[in-house]
Amino acid sequence: MLELKKKARDKIKFEPYSLLNEIKNRVNIQQEEFGRIFSEEIIPSLEQENIYLVDDESFPAEHKNFLENYFLEQVLPFTRPSLLDKNKIATFLHNKAIYLALRLKVKSETQAKRARYKYALVEIPAERLGRFIALPGNTNNYVMFLDDVIRMFLPKILPGYNIESCYSIKLTRDAGIYIDDEFSGNLLAKIKKGISKRKTGVPSRFLYDKKMPAPFLKFLKESLELSKDDLIAGGRYHNYNEFFSFPDFNKKELEYEPLLPLHCKELDDKEATFKSISNCNILLSFPYQSYNNVINFLEKAADDKNVKSIKITLYRVAGESQVVRSLIKA
Template identity: 45%
Template sequence: MSNQAPYIPRDLSWLSFNYRVLLEATDKSVPLFERIKFLAIYSSNLDEFFRVRIASLRQVDALDKPDIKKALYHMPQEVLDSIYEEVNNQQDEYGRIFREEILPELFDNDIHLYQNENIRPEHRAFVVRYFRSKVLSYLQPTILSQGKKAPFLENRAIYLAVKLQKPGSNHVTYAHLNIPSGELPRFISIPQPGHTQYLIMLDDIIRYNLTAIFPGYIILGCYSIKLNRDADLAIEDEFSGDLVNKIRTQLDQREIGPPSRFLYDSEIDPDLLDFLVEKFKLNEKDLVSGGRYHNLYDLFSIPEPKKESLTYHPLAALHKPALENIVSLFDAIDSEDRMLHFPYQSYDYVLRFFNEAAIDPAVTHIKVTLYRIAHNSFIANALISAARNGKKVTVFVEVKARFDEENNLRWAEKMEKAGVRLIYSIPGLKVHAKVALVRRRDEEGNKKHYAFFGTGNFNENTANIYADHGLMTSHAGMTDELNNVFKYLHKRKIPKEEFRHLLVSQFNLDTRFVKMIDKEIAAAKEGKPASIIIKLNNIEERHMIDKLYEASQVGVDIQLIVRGICCLRPGVKGLSENIRAIRIVDRFLEHARIFIFHNGGSEKMYLSSADWMRRNLHDRIEVGFPLYDPKLKAEIRKLIDLQLQDTCKGSLLDKHLVNHPIVGREDCQVRSQMDFYEWLRSQEDNTLPDLN
């Protein structure tokens, strides 16, 4: 892959991000069990990557349509080759971290996790008893004979491939056996007196009891295998028929999609691997060598340690006293715009926004977009209550939110039965905006709108770990424009007036960003101060990258905080030497999108749900919103300044997207997430009890 190309392939860029996640597992300043969680996050991310991105790349590569391939920035097969090489290197590093750093530190903390070793005599009775009482009924051992049809390998499930032989026979038999990690815990704690906590994986309990599963056979070998399948929904025609029913049908198909990765133990007998490839009709491109254990995202479920020092202390969500001792949240919003920062501040105020709207007799209408709904959603329940209380409730539910389709459909059905007016996905578009609008009558009977604009989902569960922001406002211009957005979602009615306050994809979002960049370019050409600060999850869209390159070349100072995909090459002389890009990976998932333009000294500041990717700018409904209140702008500025100075968890990205520590971790001075939390706490009296 050429290092001279001005754009980095998005998938290689994403692997750079996931590698940064993996590196967090090596940071000794992070409690041990939190580092283990980063191993789980890395594994979960990579699993989804193979189910979606690799499957898509391989489909494109298989097309006999050069024009489609040319539309990509790089040829698919070239990208795939680079991906496999990088993934193999990262997997080797993953294994090294686990073996050489995590396991020894577990041992040093009196925790022994069995890994490819003989079970101690004092533990064998428990292992056999657990197997017989808990495991045996879930197993489906199958002899894989040549003539019989191969059993179906479930998506993401793990199996043991076993090599068997009858005593006195030269004939080798192969079998496969499920590991029921979806039904049983993957990590089991062995009762043991004393300080040492012994853990064993479900895989090894089954391995120890293989002779009971295959009586009369000699066990010659046993190796873990796993199949990932293409899990992206393929709706051939969104524009005709019932889209919801089509999605329901596709959900049933997701788990039986074509293979995208066959992961196997690198120690597997070559003859057994050849047999499995033929038996399950696998392609050589499907094969990926791995370790003894797969699905290590199950590390999320490793039993909690007895020592409190091995995990983070809970970080109590901060309260805003100005929003506590009030009768009406809407009256508080009337007095001034209100901003919340999650997970640093309590999400209860968002819940109150919906709960109060549901019972307030002055509220007549509620409109909201829902992209990823919490499994047990307080917000959805509030909307149901509002409808039952006679409010006119309109909810746009995005049923194409990947891997949340089923849960979103479930809640949509509940809300519809309660009288909520449901609007489902727009054919050809996803609605990714995080917005809500409440219509309320004042004491004189005049109607007034109140809006919530967010950078993250209306999801009280993810709000505990996703770093996002929300604005509550009654600003007439912003709320009127948001009402026009909802009219467009409902009736596809194009607004008569242009959006002056909001940035809305399909209308003005990308063009307004280009104009603001052009203004900085013009200022730089005149020798005036010019700067741009952009924080987002992903930057891929080529024409936006080109505008930043253009700005850099005339001297505009550009600071990027990019969590994930970054197809832009920063710091290239003559191209992007005035662009600095950093990445922050810490306790919370950076999720907000923030855009700050110098604007001749009168900074313009926008927050949004939109990344700079083709899908966000052209194939989705996104909403960006301005901050007008100087106090709120100062809060966001404080956060951004801390993040740009983060020497603890910030990594500087070079032109190859290598993650470079800004300083040695032992010398770090600024840890933006924790410092912002402390700064917010210093601004408020947070003596109230937390209800979360």
């Protein structure tokens, strides 16, 4: 909508830029509230259970050797810094990956006097190593973000530089699939082509640590060819969804009890599925009811010689999807 010309904008009942600003303001308010809950409620609650989330400055000193060995053996092989130069081709950031953005100065005195700051990015290899590292010990349970372990040993990644400052960033790319003409040509081939471009889509949201100085942010914006509308201020850490993999330290009593899916008695008999749905409409609500009912229905449809076609809309199926397997079987 931002790219609409004035004539087209006059036909809609709102101003796209005003709407975008309103959305960003609401997002900022929500992120502030999220940060407050995390720091003022969740962290203290964890500490009451002897679980301490520590960073590169607050970790217990006795764990330094463990962390250094872990970094050298596990982390360093997967870290590859890339220097930024806004006068060259923009560095490509992977979709939703976390990076540490660094401001550097060369260590050589002669070069340092005449050289300007340099900037670099280091990707956090969370997909390979996980986001959290549980520190060894029997009394208190200490855990660190992988980000902070890397922060501790940045000089080992860039030995020729002094690390002046370091901030976390994350870029989200447009994952939409745009097909101009759905009716001509091979639609499946067009969808496949669209899916292949999702990881390289145009930037739609650039999340950065709000403590980052304005000149630093300006350099990143220009180097990564971002627009002002892409920029969203955040906190020190991103991708909080990875807390699903937070160590439990065998404290099962702190976890929610699993909710067993409710049964649908009309569909309990797999062989009578078609008869049941011909007798009455059946509404299933997920995840409160078992999705096995849908799987069973599709499997039965795939095996039934009287079924002429199966039409279904799929959105974000699993890597090993039973639904897709049933459709392929059909």
